[in-house]
Amino acid sequence: MAVKYGREKIGEGIHYTTLINKRQKTNTMFIHLITPLSQDSVSGNAVIPYVLSNSSSSYTTVTALSRRLALLYGSVIKGSVAKIGDSQVMSLVSGCINDRYAFDREPITSELTEILTNCFISPYVENNEFYKKDFDLKKQELSDDIEAEINEKRSYSFKRAGLVIYEGEPCAIPVKGDLEAVAKITARSAYEQYKELLKTAQIEAYFVGGAECPQSKEVLTAALTGLERDYAGDNISEKSPAKQELRRVVEQHEVSQSKMLLGFKTDFSDSITLRLMNAVFGGTPFSKLFLNVRERLSLCYYCSSGLNDKKGVVYVDSGVDFQNAAKAEEEILNQLSAVQSGNFTTEELENARLSVINTWRGVSDGARSLADWYFQRNYSGGNESPEECIEMLRLVTKEDVVEAAKSLKLDTAYLLTGKENT
Amino acid sequence: MNKKIIRNERTGEHYTHIKHSSGLDIYIWRMEDYSTTHALFGAKYGSINTTFKTKDDSDFITVPNGIAHFLEHKLFENEDCDVFSLFAKTGASPNAYTSFDRTCYLFNCTDNVPESLEILLGFVQSPYFTDESVQKEQGIIGQEIKMYEDNAQWRVFFNMLGGVYHNHPVKIDLAGTVETIAEIDADLLYKCYKTFYNLNNMALSIAGNVDEESVIAVCDKILKPGESIELESAFPDEPLTVAQSEATQKLEIAVPIFNIGFKAQPQSGISAIRAEIETNFALSLISDESSDFYKTLYDEGLINSSFSSEVFWGDGYFCSIFGGESRNPKLVSDRIKEEIERSKKDGLDKERFEAIKKSYYGSLIRDLNDAEAIATLMINTGLDGLNAFDIIETVAAVTLEDVMKRLETQFDINNVTISIIEPIGKRED
Numbered sequence: 001m002a003v004k005y006g007r008e009k010i011g012e013g014i015h016y017t018t019l020i021n022k023r024q025k026t027n028t029m030f031i032h033l034i035t036p037l038s039q040d041s042v043s044g045n046a047v048i049p050y051v052l053s054n055s056s057s058s059y060t061t062v063t064a065l066s067r068r069l070a071l072l073y074g075s076v077i078k079g080s081v082a083k084i085g086d087s088q089v090m091s092l093v094s095g096c097i098n099d100r101y102a103f104d105r106e107p108i109t110s111e112l113t114e115i116l117t118n119c120f121i122s123p124y125v126e127n128n129e130f131y132k133k134d135f136d137l138k139k140q141e142l143s144d145d146i147e148a149e150i151n152e153k154r155s156y157s158f159k160r161a162g163l164v165i166y167e168g169e170p171c172a173i174p175v176k177g178d179l180e181a182v183a184k185i186t187a188r189s190a191y192e193q194y195k196e197l198l199k200t201a202q203i204e205a206y207f208v209g210g211a212e213c214p215q216s217k218e219v220l221t222a223a224l225t226g227l228e229r230d231y232a233g234d235n236i237s238e239k240s241p242a243k244q245e246l247r248r249v250v251e252q253h254e255v256s257q258s259k260m261l262l263g264f265k266t267d268f269s270d271s272i273t274l275r276l277m278n279a280v281f282g283g284t285p286f287s288k289l290f291l292n293v294r295e296r297l298s299l300c301y302y303c304s305s306g307l308n309d310k311k312g313v314v315y316v317d318s319g320v321d322f323q324n325a326a327k328a329e330e331e332i333l334n335q336l337s338a339v340q341s342g343n344f345t346t347e348e349l350e351n352a353r354l355s356v357i358n359t360w361r362g363v364s365d366g367a368r369s370l371a372d373w374y375f376q377r378n379y380s381g382g383n384e385s386p387e388e389c390i391e392m393l394r395l396v397t398k399e400d401v402v403e404a405a406k407s408l409k410l411d412t413a414y415l416l417t418g419k420e421n422t
Numbered sequence: 423m424n425k426k427i428i429r430n431e432r433t434g435e436h437y438t439h440i441k442h443s444s445g446l447d448i449y450i451w452r453m454e455d456y457s458t459t460h461a462l463f464g465a466k467y468g469s470i471n472t473t474f475k476t477k478d479d480s481d482f483i484t485v486p487n488g489i490a491h492f493l494e495h496k497l498f499e500n501e502d503c504d505v506f507s508l509f510a511k512t513g514a515s516p517n518a519y520t521s522f523d524r525t526c527y528l529f530n531c532t533d534n535v536p537e538s539l540e541i542l543l544g545f546v547q548s549p550y551f552t553d554e555s556v557q558k559e560q561g562i563i564g565q566e567i568k569m570y571e572d573n574a575q576w577r578v579f580f581n582m583l584g585g586v587y588h589n590h591p592v593k594i595d596l597a598g599t600v601e602t603i604a605e606i607d608a609d610l611l612y613k614c615y616k617t618f619y620n621l622n623n624m625a626l627s628i629a630g631n632v633d634e635e636s637v638i639a640v641c642d643k644i645l646k647p648g649e650s651i652e653l654e655s656a657f658p659d660e661p662l663t664v665a666q667s668e669a670t671q672k673l674e675i676a677v678p679i680f681n682i683g684f685k686a687q688p689q690s691g692i693s694a695i696r697a698e699i700e701t702n703f704a705l706s707l708i709s710d711e712s713s714d715f716y717k718t719l720y721d722e723g724l725i726n727s728s729f730s731s732e733v734f735w736g737d738g739y740f741c742s743i744f745g746g747e748s749r750n751p752k753l754v755s756d757r758i759k760e761e762i763e764r765s766k767k768d769g770l771d772k773e774r775f776e777a778i779k780k781s782y783y784g785s786l787i788r789d790l791n792d793a794e795a796i797a798t799l800m801i802n803t804g805l806d807g808l809n810a811f812d813i814i815e816t817v818a819a820v821t822l823e824d825v826m827k828r829l830e831t832q833f834d835i836n837n838v839t840i841s842i843i844e845p846i847g848k849r850e851d
Contacts, residue, residue, distance in 0.1 A: 002455060023455045025791045062720070066712035067777060074781030074788075097787045101433070103780070133721070141726045144747065147676030151574050254674035254846055256568045286510040295504065298558060301565035319569055347511075354513030361532035362458040365793065 003364045005374070007383065010221050013231040014203040017378065019370050020212055027109045027209035028095040028367035029220070031120055032375065034202040034235050037088045037170035043142065043177030044185045044193040049079030049090045050138045051130050051190070057122040059115070060131070068115065073097050075112045077119060084379055085237025085310030086170035090197070092120055095367070098210050110215035117223045123194070129187040130194075136187070143182045146174075150253075153416060154319070157259040161315070161414035164249050165263035166240055171311055200232040204375060208367040235379065239312035240265055242409045250415045257301065260325055262316040262332060263412035268404050271309040272389060273396050277404040278307045279352035281339050282316055286351055288335040288344070289316065299328040310380070314408055322417050329413065339405040342398060349398055356393060360386040423638075430811040432818065435790065437800065437810065438634060444645035445621040449800040449810070450637055451629040453793060457532045459630035460793040463542050464526035466805045467618035469596045470737060471523070473658075476617055476651040486605040487591065488563070488598015489614055491520040495559055496611060497527070501550040508545070514538040522592055523736045525618075526801065530794065535628075536636045543626070543644040549615045551608040560603055567597050574675045578843045581669040582681035582743070585839030588665040589658035592739045621648040627801035630793035657738040662687065662837070669841045680751035681841045682744040682758060686832040689740060692808060692816075698733045699782075699816050700828040701742055705731040706778045707770045707825065708761055709744065715761045724754055742832055751842045759835040766829055775822045786814045 004020040035045065059065035069075045075096035082089045094116040096108045124131045149156050159174060166172035176182075205220060207213070242265035268274055275283075282289030282305030293303045303318040320328045338344065363369045363386045377383055384392075424441040437451035469491060473484045498505045498518065509516045514531035527546050531538050570576045580595055587593040597603070628637060664685050689697045709715050709731055719725045729746035748754050789795040800810045 002457070023453070023791075026788050061717065063712055063714065063717045066710070067774070070712050070774075070777035070781040072780075073784030075784070095788070097784045101784075101787045103783075137720065137723065137726075140723065144677055144726055148747065149676075151673075151675040151679075153572055255572050257565065257572060284510070285506040285516070286504070290506070291504070298561055301562065301569055319565070321565065351507075351510035351513075355510070355515065358513040358515060358530075358532050362530070365456055365458045366791070 003370065003385070005383070005385065007378070011225050011227065012229045013201070013234065014224050015378070016205045016217065016221055016224070017207070017374060018212065018217070019206065019208045019374065020210070021208070021364060021370070022210050023365075024098070024208065024210040024367060025101065026095055026097055026367060027207070027213060027216070028093065028371065029113065029116060029216070030206040030371050030375075031092045031116070032204040033090040033197045034084070034087050034204065034379070035197060035200070035232070036235060037083065037086055037173045039173055039181070041193055042088060042173050042175070043181035044190045045088055045090055045197065046081045046176040047138055047142050047185060047190055048194050048197070049081055049092055050141065051135060052119050052123055053077050053079035053092055054134060054138065055124045055131070056115070056119040057124055058118050060124045062134075072108050072112055073102060075108065077116055081175055083171065083175045084376070087235040087237065087379070088175060092116060107215070109209070109213045110219065113216040113219045117219055121198070121223050121227070125191065129191045132187045135190065139182060139185060142176060143179055146176055146179055146182065153253070153255055153259055154317070157261055157414065157416045158317070160251060160416065161249075161261040161263060161412060164247055164414060165313060165315070165412045166311065169238070169240060171237070171240065198227050199230045202235055204378060206371045206375065208371050237310045239267055243411050246410055246413065248413045250417060252417055252419045255416065255418050258320050258322045258325055258415060258417040260318045260320055260328065261414040262329065262410060263414070264314040264408040265411045266312045266314060266404070266407040266409070268312070268407040270400075270404070272392050273400045273404045274307055274309060274314070275356055276352060276393060276396050277339065277401045278305055278314060279356050280344055280348060280401060281305050281336060281405065284352060284355045288338060289332060292335055293318070293328055293331050297331060299324045299331060303328070303332070325415055325417070333410070336405065336408065340402065342402045346398070349401065353393060353396075357390050360390055428809055428811065430814070432814065433787070433790065433811075439804075440638065442641055442645060444641070444647040445650070446641070446645055447625040447804055448637070448641060449625065449627040449804050450632060450634050451796050451800060452632055452634070453630050453796070456631045456793060458530055458793050459532070459535050459628065459632050460528065460530045460797040461539060461542060461626070461628040462526050462528045462797050462801045463546055463624065463626050464524055464801050464805065465618050465624045466523065467525050467623065468521050468523040469594065470591045470657070471618065471655045472591050473656045474617060474654060475656070476653050478651065482656050485610055485614060486598065487594045487602040488596070489606055489610065490525055491597045492559065492563060492603060492606050493611055493614055494518050494520045494525050495563060496551055496555065497546055497549060499550065499555060500545055500548060505541070505545045508541045509538060512538045512541065516542070520596055522596065524802070524805065532631070535632055536640050539637065539640045540644055543640065546619065547644070547646055549612065551611045553608050556606060556608055556611065560606070563597055563603055564600050567595070567600055570595065570597070572673070574673050574679055574843045577671060577673065578679050578681045578745070578841050581671055582683045582839055582841035585666045585669040585841060586664050586683045586685045586741055587739065588661055590660045590739050591657070592736065617651070617653060620651055620653070621645060622650050623653055625801050625804045627797045627804065629796035629800065655737065660738060664837055664839045667839055669839065670844060672844050672846050674846050675843060676845060677747045677749060678751055678845065679747050679843050680745060680754065682755050683839045683841070684742045684833050685837045685839070686740045686742065686834070688735065688738050690737065691806065692812060694735055694740070695808065695812055696816055697740065697828065697832070698735060699813070700820055700824050701733045701832050702782070703775065703778060703820060703825045704770075704829045704832065705733070705742060707774060708765055709758070710778070712774065712777070719754065719757060724748055724750060724757070751840065755838070755840045759838070762829070762833045762835055770822060770825060770829070772822055775825065779817065779820065782817050783814065786817065
């Protein structure tokens with residue numbers, strides 16, 4: 001096999017995973033802190049990766065840190081926050097070119113690991129809080145980010161629909177929180193939350209590279225095993241329950257094109273079959289939704305479906321003219337009925353299967369896609385390789401796909417539309 | 423058929439350039455052990471090529487804006503079926519894009535490369551347009567244009583270009599406008615197709631898990647030789663100064679966003695690559711995250727981490743752009759101009775120049791991991807008559823003196839357009 005996968009438990013709730021693939025010309029490291037989403041901690045947690053990737057005790061300004069990274073051939077350290085199921089994931093990612101490409105073969109990777117580790121466990125702290133001046137700027141940026149979400153209407157409609165689809169569940173909480181929650185955090189409170197996360201959160205570290213780098217591993221694992229721990233336990237996500245009645249929400253904004261999101265709930269447990277069902281239904285440019293709703297009837301500019309397998313939710317995302325929204329919804333549901341009643345050809349099924357295989361085969365070519373593949377599986381306690389999943393996918397029958405489609409129940413219909421359309 | 427191996431000592435990499443008997447340039451970069459293959463079949467034809475002539479035309483003709491993009495959409499439809507459904511059988515994932523000066527059709531796949539390539543070369547060479555299908559497409563593209571009307575990043579950029587350029591078609595939205603696409607009909611599409619989709623004006627670029635022999639076999643079978651038609655594009659006269667120094671619009675956004683464009687003399691060929699790279703060095707030295715200038719503005723809360731800069735150039739245009747979010751974009755613009763003047767006077771930091779060079783080089787090495795990035799690099803350089811390693815070698819050879827000279831020539835602080843998108847203001851409920 002092309003990719004060598006190794007996973008070690010190095011502490012309570014701490015794992016170090018290596019993915020070695022000799023074709024990689026770069027080395028990439030990820031450190032994830034994973035914790036349950038909660039209204040009280042969400043914004044304080046969200047700001048942490050941005051503070052950590054900005055400076056550290058050794059490089060106390062963003063300027064000093066950037067200059068050091070530039071000298072390491074434009075190495076990067078980035079912070080981000082994301083959602084997986086009902087959990088919030090605070091991440092640092094760093095990447096560099098392999099040492100063999102350096103002008104003088106300098107040991108880029110191990111030096112970068114030291115800087116990354118320094119950022120992760122030793123932030124720039126003054127008076128027992130994050131250095132206030134920089135922290136306040138990051139806090140301002142976090143609220144700017146939240147405010148700016150409205151600029152991009154497609155992702156904004158996802159966020160707004162999510163509030164309704166996952167109502168009452170941790171997953172409904174926006175990953176950066178809201179303006180009110182951000183306003184409450186301080187350099188002190190966020191620092192306290194950071195220390196708490198180091199103690200209690202699930203920690204997953206990944207190294208993706210062309211070859212093992214023992215020095216890098218030693219530096220990072222020494223830092224992680226040295227943490228004082230009081231582990232809160234592995235994260236779990238519950239499947240999202242279907243509402244008793246379909247919920248409709250319409251929001252009005254200054255837009256010329258409407259966005260429509262439909263959320264379906266499923267308790268179907270086999271995510272590989274769901275993935276294939278999604279490809280037949282709306283996951284490809286030759287799926288039911290694309291060929292019928294967009295191409296044949298020209299009802300939408302885009303119309304595709306996706307899957308949140310951790311939560312058991314299939315969603316359909318579309319951009320429509322307001323006067324076509326009802327017709328588009330009807331047609332989307334017609335197409336779902338077609339899949340539910342087995343009204344698709346062997347060719348449609350095999351094409352969909354081939355498309356998923358094509359995507360999964362390509363996973364190992366990219367550092368990010370590879371690390372994310374295993375992170376998604378490690379989170380649910382699995383570690384299947386793309387090749388193993390492809391083998392399972394080959395066994396899925398038409399009847400299985402029909403069963404999976406039948407489990408879908410329309411739960412939420414969200415429409416973002418222009419002000420003049422009422 | 424003429425075959426040449428292009429090697430680069432610095433990276434130890436190589437690729438093959440084949441001049442096919444049909445007139446097409448073919449670039450193949452084999453990536454050992456990769457699963458993915460990325461293929462691009464493209465023409466040197468984009469939204470700016472609206473005025474042109476061939477040896478069959480007595481004079482230049484001008485066609486409606488947005489036609490290159492329209493043509494791209496229409497080629498995805500064969501006479502008897504949708505192109506997506508052909509690729510569905512090979513498992514490849516197809517796509518296409520139109521830029522200011524390129525139209526490219528592409529697929530990526532992990533299996534069945536020759537079969538997918540046959541489909542790619544086949545459909546791009548089989549135009550089929552009727553007035554009915556053109557009409558249907560006018561509806562679809564009309565929706566696409568509408569979607570971009572709501573997109574603040576897109577608007578701020580085109581409003582800036584509209585301020586920088588008086589006449590050059592780069593200032594027009596890639597997709598045209600609802601009015602210009604209404605003028606398009608099947609005859610016009612055929613005219614543009616025959617002019618620009620000539621194999622002498624095109625290239626094929628493939629990177630990844632690919633076998634050279636099988637690529638050539640498919641090309642031999644499918645390619646229809648084209649004779650050279652002596653294609654010329656013309657652009658309206660463009661004054662050196664900007665058309666207007668300010669452009670503002672209101673949209674439903676949170677914090678104002680801005681683009682600041684510095685207009686400069688256009689370049690072409692390898693001298694454009696040098697100008698781009700040296701100007702990029704200048705931009706990094708002045709204002710990247712490791713600069714004192716960035717830190718000062720950041721600490722004052724004038725910019726946030728969305729602040730960035732880029733070089734934007736092509737046939738007949740060249741400008742340097744700063745962009746981001748700010749509550750006071752005009753002050754940001756004033757400060758940038760001051761910093762440029764200060765740098766011209768005091769010089770640029772030698773030590774940071776060396777670090778930026780390593781950083782630039784590192785980013786180019788990182789791209790070599792990725793089949794898509796490599797295929798795109800080969801077709802972009804190839805269609806301009808350049809070698810894919812020209813960029814990495816130019817970066818390695820740049821000196822601080824080169825960058826200082828570039829600072830003088832590319833940044834005239836009196837020849838600038840600032841484009842701002844302001845929030846509409848709180849909604850009245």
